[in-house]
Amino acid sequence: MNALTVPPTAVASATVQRRRRRLRARRAALVGWLSCTPAAIVILVLVWFGVASTIQHSFTNWNGFSADWVGMKNYVDIFASGDFFERFRTNLVFLASLPVLLVFCVSVAVVIYDHIPGWRFFRSVYYIPTVLSSAVVGMIVAVLFAPRGAINTFLGRVGLESLAQDWLGRTDTALGVLLMAFFWQSLGQGVLVFLAGLSTISPEIIEAASVDGAGWWRRLFTILLPLLAPTSAYFLLTNVVYVLVDLFSLVYVTTQGGPGGTTTPVDYTIYLKAFQEGNLGAASALSVVLLVIVFACSWFQLRLIDRIGE
16 A cells, blocks of 8 residues: 555545534633623613714704704704804813822832832722722712811911811812822722732842932933833823723813813713703713714824834
8 A cells, every 4th residue: 555545435535524623612702692692682782872872962952852863963062153163072071180190109109119117018908099989089089178177277276277268169289289189089090000010020120220310210211110111001091091981080070060061071061061051962962972982082192002012
């Protein structure tokens, strides 16, 4: 027999094995799809049905009971009135503060990573505000910065009565108080994220930089921050989405958008239009505009993360 000739039984056996592997793969795929089906149905009903309904009602004058078709009027009113740009300015202030928050979180994470005395205690202290809801954080800040709150009381006792003021009633301080509350709540999560990122960096790199004479700040900005670029991109992605769509509870409890609407973000404006003005159609249109902005920002950041990972 020729050495290259394969026995018919071997060919038949190999064919049967390939068929069995394909059958097992099909069964595994079917089980996977069937396992995902309940979650997909829930997402379809609770999320995408709501999105589709919002888009539909954005073209109507809807009061919750009846809807009259008005076409693009709601969208035209959003940009023609100028209110959108005034409200979005608050979101832009929070967006502009994210690089500062990032550097702050990285600095605290590096300090803890260097195992300073009591680093375990400080890690827990920094993370505690993260487990609090935005409403609780807002209530704490509102009490502290009230006209007769702890901040003004402390200033009075140390002889700085001239600095005591209505922190949440003034335009130039209310937004600063909100930013401080946002930083306080976000610090713990950011530190935890960057501690995870630091654990992926080889200690020899940091030690080599120290041997070469690089100081702490130089190591932070020239070595650690570039190496933490993927972690920073993830941190910015999650926080950009947060400051665009999730400031409502913090603002509602702390300032209620005041004074004079200067601390009103877009998501809080949606609430005002829907439940105070009763204009659900305009609120739906504003929701769609915000959804497009979030998708655009997320798409841009994901593309940036892909480039960083290449």
